[in-house]
Structures are given as C-alpha cells and as structure tokens.
Amino acid sequence: MPEIKACLFDLDGVIVDTARYHYRAWKQLANDIGFDITEEDNERLKGVSRMRSLDIILEIGGVELDQKTKVKLAEMKNLRYVEDISLMDKTEILPGVEQFIQELKDSGIKVGLGSASKNSTMILEKINMLHYFDCIVDGNKIENAKPDPEVFLKGAAELNMSPENCAVFEDAIAGIEAARNAGMVCIGIGSETTLQNADLVISSFGGITWQIIKEKINNL
C-alpha cells in the first residue's frame, strides 16, 4: 500500500452535521410549495449538490417546474440555510475530528477539503477550522458532482500529490464512489452496512487516532 501523505475530508457529515439545517430549509421550501418531506427523504440529499437536491425534492412532491423557477427556489432555500449556519460555532464540530486533523498536521500530513457545498468556507470559518486546510475544493470549484472523482482529484492536484498517496474521509455513498473512482483509499464515517464500498469504516472519530487509521490502511 503506497504511503498516505494527504487526507481529504468531506465536510457535511464528517466535520459538522449540517444535514439538519439542510433538512429544515428544504422542508420549509416543500411546505411553501404545498407538500412535506420526511427525515427519510432527507437521507437521499446527503452529499448531493444543491440543484440535484431540489430535483429530488420536487420529484417527491410530484411537482414539475421550469429551470428559472428552480434556480429561484434553490436561492431561497440557500438564504434560509445560510441564516441558520451563520449561527454555527465550534460546539458543532463532530466528536474527535478536530483532534484527528490536528494530529495529521503535527505528523506532516497535508489536509484538504473535498465537499459538494458552496458554503464550505463560511462553515469552516464559523467553526474556526479554516486554518487547518492546505486546500479547499468545494461546489464552487467543480463541475461534476460526486460520484465523479473531480472534487478529490482537484484536491490531490492542489496539494501536489498523486491520488494513491491520498486518503478520503466520507459519510455518503456517492462520496465513497467518488474516492474509489479517484483511485484513493476511502474511510467511511457511519454505518458499515450503508458504507460497504469503503475500504474501511469507522462509526465516528471518537477515540480514533492517525496511528490507528494508518495501521488499518497498511493492513488492507
């Protein structure tokens, strides 16, 4: 197994749990249009781009709209979402992930972000973690959404790394596919059943050190 010299992190579901804010804003939008969405529906939106999320929601409501209206609705949803995330702070960082990233920095491992979100820099600023990242590749920089490998390949390129020297941390099935398509080792954060295509899965970063992950990767 090639040496891992860089780690690329997904944002939502790995560093912070913004899914509940996305859910609140999408639910409100669906209600405005005249239908409702459930938490189960929200699972389908994780790791998916904003416009694709809207298409899924409209499909749930059985609503068809023209592109101009869809762009307007996505903007409305984002305004509500941004209102919520502007109140975020350090307390919203998921357990153990900041210590883990600090350990990577101390070990000379490069750290990058690979997220579908167009709000990633703002979120990282709010939780005071922007300074850890040697590169940020997010929804503003990519054309092809996960499972396309673009987001992670761009991350590796910005860090001057070959894909085989990069590991990806992801919570969504599409993100794991993207990492695999990029030829990178992929660590799933969540349930083993859902994330069965990851090279290894941890339930959270709680109690997890870089040493533990490095050994697990070497044993693959």
Ligand code: B16
């Ligand atoms: P925004 P990730 C993704 O982030 C979210 O999981 C997904 O639910 C959201 O629709 C997408 O970002 C776009 O976010 O509307 O802020 O641009 O998991 O790839 O970090």
Ligand code: MG
């Ligand atoms: Mg995610």
